[in-house]
Amino acid sequence: MIRKAEKQDIGRMIELLHQVNMVHYRIRPDLFKPHTTKYTEQELEALLQDETRPVFVFDDGQVLGYAFCQITEVKDHGLLQDAKSLYIDDICVDEQARGKHVGTALYDHVLKFAGSIGCHNITLNVWEGNEPALSFYRKMGMGVQKTTMEVILQ
Numbered sequence: 289m290i291r292k293a294e295k296q297d298i299g300r301m302i303e304l305l306h307q308v309n310m311v312h313y314r315i316r317p318d319l320f321k322p323h324t325t326k327y328t329e330q331e332l333e334a335l336l337q338d339e340t341r342p343v344f345v346f347d348d349g350q351v352l353g354y355a356f357c358q359i360t361e362v363k364d365h366g367l368l369q370d371a372k373s374l375y376i377d378d379i380c381v382d383e384q385a386r387g388k389h390v391g392t393a394l395y396d397h398v399l400k401f402a403g404s405i406g407c408h409n410i411t412l413n414v415w416e417g418n419e420p421a422l423s424f425y426r427k428m429g430m431g432v433q434k435t436t437m438e439v440i441l442q
Contacts, residue, residue: 290397293343293354298332300351301343304380315417318440326378341377344397346390353381353390355398359405374402376412395428409433 293301305325313320327335335341335356346353356378362368376398381390402410411433414421 289348290344290346290393293336293345295333295336297345297347297351297354298329298336301332301345301354302327302329304351304354304382305378307383308378308380311418312415315415342401344394344401346381346394352385352388353379353394355379355394357398357401359407371408372406374398374405374407374410376410379412391424392428 302325305327306323309320309325310322313322336343340359342357342359344355344357345351355376358375358377359372360375361370361372363370379391379394381394399410410430412425412430413436414425
């Protein structure tokens with residue numbers, strides 16, 4: 289079942305955040321440190337109180353995955369149309385639960401949630417080289433909105 293994350297989920301979310309970090313570290317060790325997480329327990333506790341940053345978990349007796357989201361809204365911008373968007377900041381399925389449709393269930397839930405609050409679109413970032421994630425999101429119907437490019441200076 290998919291539900292909003294709660295304080296008692298934080299320990300498990302930290303474990304999953306470690307898994308995500310190691311995926312990123314293996315792809316880009318020049319950018320990511322190994323064996324760490326993007327949020328501390330205290331930061332997660334505060335995040336769970338922020339209505340603009342909903343976090344959903346897939347709970348099958350144990351949290352098998354999560355989706356960290358962020359709601360953004362453009363209003364009265366000089367160039368851009370007024371629009372509400374849902375950004376998927378992070379999505380993770382436990383390594384042991386992959387291939388069991390946990391990611392699809394989380395994504396579908398986020399899609400329905402975004403529609404229910406009047407979002408125009410859902411966006412996210414995927415690191416180049418993370419082929420499983422790219423493939424998954426394409427399968428979910430996502431396409432490229434913009435491309436971030438870089439040159440590494442030596």
